[in-house]
Amino acid sequence: MSGEATPREILAKVRHLEIRTNRLAQETFAGQYHSVFKGRGIDFDEVREYVPGDEVRSIDWNVTARTGRPFVKKFREERELTILLVVDLSASGHFGSQLQTKRELAAEVAAVLAFSAIRNNDKVGLVLFTDSVEQYVPPRKGRSHVLRVVREILYFAPAGRRTDVLGALEFVSRVLHRRAVAFLVSDFLVPLEPPSARETLRRRLEIAGRRHDLVAMAVSDPRERDLPDVGRLTLEDSESGELLEVDTGDPAVRRAFADATRERRAALLQCLRGARVDVLELDTALPYLPALLRFFRQRAARQR
Numbered sequence: 692m693s694g695e696a697t698p699r700e701i702l703a704k705v706r707h708l709e710i711r712t713n714r715l716a717q718e719t720f721a722g723q724y725h726s727v728f729k730g731r732g733i734d735f736d737e738v739r740e741y742v743p744g745d746e747v748r749s750i751d752w753n754v755t756a757r758t759g760r761p762f763v764k765k766f767r768e769e770r771e772l773t774i775l776l777v778v779d780l781s782a783s784g785h786f787g788s789q790l791q792t793k794r795e796l797a798a799e800v801a802a803v804l805a806f807s808a809i810r811n812n813d814k815v816g817l818v819l820f821t822d823s824v825e826q827y828v829p830p831r832k833g834r835s836h837v838l839r840v841v842r843e844i845l846y847f848a849p850a851g852r853r854t855d856v857l858g859a860l861e862f863v864s865r866v867l868h869r870r871a872v873a874f875l876v877s878d879f880l881v882p883l884e885p886p887s888a889r890e891t892l893r894r895r896l897e898i899a900g901r902r903h904d905l906v907a908m909a910v911s912d913p914r915e916r917d918l919p920d921v922g923r924l925t926l927e928d929s930e931s932g933e934l935l936e937v938d939t940g941d942p943a944v945r946r947a948f949a950d951a952t953r954e955r956r957a958a959l960l961q962c963l964r965g966a967r968v969d970v971l972e973l974d975t976a977l978p979y980l981p982a983l984l985r986f987f988r989q990r991a992a993r994q995r
Contacts, residue, residue, distance in 0.1 A: 696846060705842045708802050715980065716806035723987040724807040727994070728772060728872055728904075738762045772872055773830045774808040775903075776801045777818045777859055778844050779877035780825065782852040782929040788914040789975040796975050797876045797910055798844040803983065804874060805837045815840060816871075820859040821851030827866065853930045854881050856892065860899045872904040879909050880930065883958045896966035905968045909959065912975045916952045918945045 696704070716724075738751050741761035754762040778801060784794035791799070805815045809832055816830030817840045826847055828840060856877060863873055882888045899905050918939045926935045938944055963970045971986045973979055 701842060701846055704845060705838055708799060708841055708845075709806075709838060712799060712802035713806045715803050716810055719980070720803060720807045720983070720987070723984065723991070724804075725811055727987050727990050728774075728811075728813075737765050739765055772808070772811075772813040773816065773867065773869065774804065774813055775816045775818065775830065775863065775867065775871050775873045776805065776840065776844070777820070777863060777873055777875045779821070779854055779856070779859075779879075780819050780844075780847060780849045781821045781854040781878075781880070783854070783878055783880050784910075786912055786915070786929060787975050788912050791975050793878055793910045793912060793975060795845070796973060796979065797908075798841060800908065800973060800979050800983065801844055801874070801876060802837070802841045805840055809833065809837055816867075817843060818859060818863060819843060819847055819849065820855065820862070821849045822853040822855045822858070823851055824859060824862045825849045825851065827862075829866075830871075852932075854879075856881055857895050860895050864899060864902060867903065870903055872906070873899070874906050874908055876908045876910065878911060878915075879907075879959055883955060883962065889958060889962050893962045893966045896963065896968055900966055900968045906971065907963050907968050908971045908973055909963070910973045910975070911956075916949065916956075918948050920945065 738754050739762065741750065741755075741763050745763050749763040749765075751762050751764045778797055780794065784797065785792055787793055787795070808815045812832065814830035814832050815837055817826070817828040818824060819826040826843060828843060854877065856875070856879065859875070867873075881892065883892070896905065896907070918937070920939055922940050923936065923938050926937055927933070928935075937948075960970065969986070969990060971982060973982060
């Protein structure tokens with residue numbers, strides 16, 4: 692996708708995606724986005740004298756000691772957020788048995804979030820990663836900036852093929868010093884065995900979730916869960932290049948494959964939820980709009 696498209700085709704694809712997703716951001720997600728993400732941070736405003744009923748934890752002890760009278764810190768709601776899209780561009784993202792590849796689905800959902808953000812005067816940044824961080828677009832505002840973000844997700848040509856979620860999260864911690872809302876968009880085809888690998892991932896997600904408002908978006912395709920009965924196939928792991936011959940006509944093989952992928956999904960969800968980060972599952976076979984709306988509503992209900 693990245694090396695085959697002409698500039699005219701790239702422009703047309705990005706423009707088409709802008710029209711589709713900007714309308715969703717304006718008509719469907721504007722209120723949902725604002726209620727779920729606005730006002731999540733606070734900025735120091737000023738100090739004022741303590742009055743009965745003030746929270747004791749808000750006392751500014753330095754000013755109190757200097758003046759001899761109790762003063763409290765006053766905060767104001769932070770109206771501007773930073774949205775960071777952390778998108779996995781490993782080779783497995785090019786897979787898709789439906790109308791979209793996983794990478795195209797990730798780009799479309801990211802575009803909805805980005806246009807929702809700029810409509811609320813928030814900044815949007817981008818991290819593209821494989822087995823290393825390949826591209827960083829610092830957070831900025833504006834339509835042209837968001838169009839660049841969408842274009843990079845769709846057409847950036849990465850050097851790596853594998854997935855290093857841990858390295859991407861460490862990079863985010865280094866470059867963002869203020870709290871942000873970080874959407875980690877990946878198929879999460881990372882090692883979950885032995886259990887120590889799963890625990891390492893859980894801890895890193897938990898650390899990132901304490902520093903930022905972290906949302907994990909797990910993208911998948913139906914053919915990664917169930918094999919069709921089409922006889923003997925030679926399958927290639929897109930990230931490692933490993934080849935495997937499989938007899939899909941054997942019911943036992945298809946059953947074992949389905950069981951293994953089901954167990955892996957359960958282990959991944961347990962890891963993500965154990966890290967106390969929000970999780971949204973996206974499927975190339977299903978419309979993402981209901982899933983996004985359901986996610987926003989459930990999150991807003993929890994916050995209330």
